[in-house]
Amino acid sequence: AESIAVDLEGVKLSREGRITIIQIFAEGSNIVWLVDVTTLGAQAFEHVDENGQSLQSVLESPDIMKAFYDVRCDSDALYNLYGLEMENVYDVQILEVAYRRSQNAKNVKYVMGLGKSVDTYLCMPWSWQRVKDAGRQLFAPELRGSYEVFEHRPLHPKFVKYCAQDVTILFDLLDVLQDRMSNVYYARGWDRRIRAASAARSNLAKGPIYRGSGNKGNRAIAPSF
Numbered sequence: 001a002e003s004i005a006v007d008l009e010g011v012k013l014s015r016e017g018r019i020t021i022i023q024i025f026a027e028g029s030n031i032v033w034l035v036d037v038t039t040l041g042a043q044a045f046e047h048v049d050e051n052g053q054s055l056q057s058v059l060e061s062p063d064i065m066k067a068f069y070d071v072r073c074d075s076d077a078l079y080n081l082y083g084l085e086m087e088n089v090y091d092v093q094i095l096e097v098a099y100r101r102s103q104n105a106k107n108v109k110y111v112m113g114l115g116k117s118v119d120t121y122l123c124m125p126w127s128w129q130r131v132k133d134a135g136r137q138l139f140a141p142e143l144r145g146s147y148e149v150f151e152h153r154p155l156h157p158k159f160v161k162y163c164a165q166d167v168t169i170l171f172d173l174l175d176v177l178q179d180r181m182s183n184v185y186y187a188r189g190w191d192r193r194i195r196a197a198s199a200a201r202s203n204l205a206k207g208p209i210y211r212g213s214g215n216k217g218n219r220a221i222a223p224s225f
Helices: 055-060 072-082 092-102 114-121 126-139 147-151 157-168 170-181 190-206
Strands: 003-011 018-026 032-036 065-068 089-091
Touching: 003 072, 003 147, 003 157, 003 170, 018 072, 018 147, 018 157, 032 157, 065 092, 065 170, 072 190, 089 092, 089 190, 092 114, 092 170, 092 190, 114 170, 126 147, 126 157, 157 170
Parallel strands: 003 065, 065 089
Antiparallel strands: 003 018, 018 032
């Protein structure tokens, strides 16, 4: 696959926490892969298949585009916990900011969360929200859940559905936003700028001064690019 969508779950997902599950969805596929990092540890990234590929080599490959929605906590955890240096990252959250700016929207100061982006740009069936709510009830503290559910094995069936769902819509969201930008996407250099901003965002999150998990206010500010 030339493009994959990637999402991570974890307990305090950052260099200070733990990665529990990695969700991977190849463009054009109908299979979502859930990689159990809690059980496998570093082997999840290091195991080599019969073609000589590992999850690490895929994530670090400059030839495979990795679509994320807000790559920062993911990049922070992957690099600082397992030494992965991702290449060819495409952050769909930055694409969404670019779309609003391309429409001459004034004062695009803040990024949009995935849930709001889905509500704004995609027409999802009610079942999508039902799966989302059922998963959140398991882990959201405000709903009497616990993030420790991420590490319970076997995974709760509702949590399996929750994990698989978000990553499957990243390409839909990417396509809708690029289509809405139409000719200006390439003509005005948005593709190059989005990719550069995505790489910069991923690299910043790997750095020694990044503390994203405890700095939600600053993380909500839309980057300049």
